[in-house]
Amino acid sequence: MTDHQMTARPGEAGGARETKYGRIAKVLRQRCARLEDGQQLPSEKELATEFGVSLMTLRRALDLLDEEGIVRRVLGRGTFVQRRIVAKGDVLTSFSEDMRMRGLTPSSRLIGIEVLEPAEDVRKDLLLGPQESVVALERLRLADGEAMCLETAHLAARFTGVLEADSLEGSLHELLASRGHVLENAVRRIRAVAADERQALLLGLRAGEPVLQIIQVFYDAKGTAIQRSCAHYRADRYEAFTKVRRAPAG
Template structure:
């Protein structure tokens, strides 16, 4: 199968960005289109992808600039491993703890658990190129834990997919926080550093909640990115213009 043109161009631009300094400005879209023998729309699609992946920053009216060091999480449903790999880095995981526990009320609610149902709790420190990026606590209903076995330690999403519970959709909540002393030590950041806490609940294709994760991300290395548009039935008013 032939790789789509915009993906080929995105990969070539990504390689070029790796040779440039932070903040370097890329040629205009028309120039890139001519250089890669593609339409401006195809180049724009490639740049949109690279912006979602944190490789470039696009500033309206100014241009496109190289960006290093920030991992940008788009609205697409992807795992941490996929996010890091797409950015040309090597993902890594250190398992800090695995146990079957009684869930908190929040975990029980999000996973639609019965009153006496337990959960598999998995705590992991996640890395990008050997640098700690994220401290994550994941919960899976106990009824799936035995089927998962040791596969949960390697890749939780892959393990769920192997038993017919591939994550198909998710909800995501993001809030700002300050690291605890333990988080600061594990993530290698100074005490009092800001973090992005991202709580996600994953559902299979039948809409059943199959996993909940509460992840603490370094705010100096991670951000969330999404594209939004105004609803057709909510035109701008004088107050919002």
């Protein structure tokens, strides 16, 4: 079997498969979660020998961790564990996935859920008709028991039956996927705002401290808007992370 052949993971539905470098990245994520910020990993050659793979495969695993903001690769020096701020990259992941990838245990505290008439910006983002209502779901999202963000999710009222009260402590994306509504892509808007008194109280901050407001609209494979979320993240624990490159000349 070559480094790039696929190997089935036991217990995955539908015979889902994972690459060798994906499995290596998973092991290294867990390892990085136990290391100190700034601690250097073994050399690429040492890691390739440890996992029994080529340097190319090992580097693809490190590329994944670099893109996720878990490690920082310095040319000529090596690979270092990033500071423990959760970096939101340009790959679509849920809050629960973000936390698990960093060795943290995600959880949610349900604050409120109700069916109501949407605000105009929510109506436009979800492409709702003038008479359509929405389900508004407010939750405090935690990692290892520490408050990370205060999130309000809006879905069209037709999803009311999907949102079972005993399922709202986990991942909303996973719940929707289990009902056949897989979220494939999203549009994200990020800006810095000052926490109001209620947000500050719930997030363990002082009123007026900065938070990241992240508004996302999630779509299924057909391009149908399924969910809109507005979340306020602690700026001391969260950052936006995007890798950019210069466009080719011409």
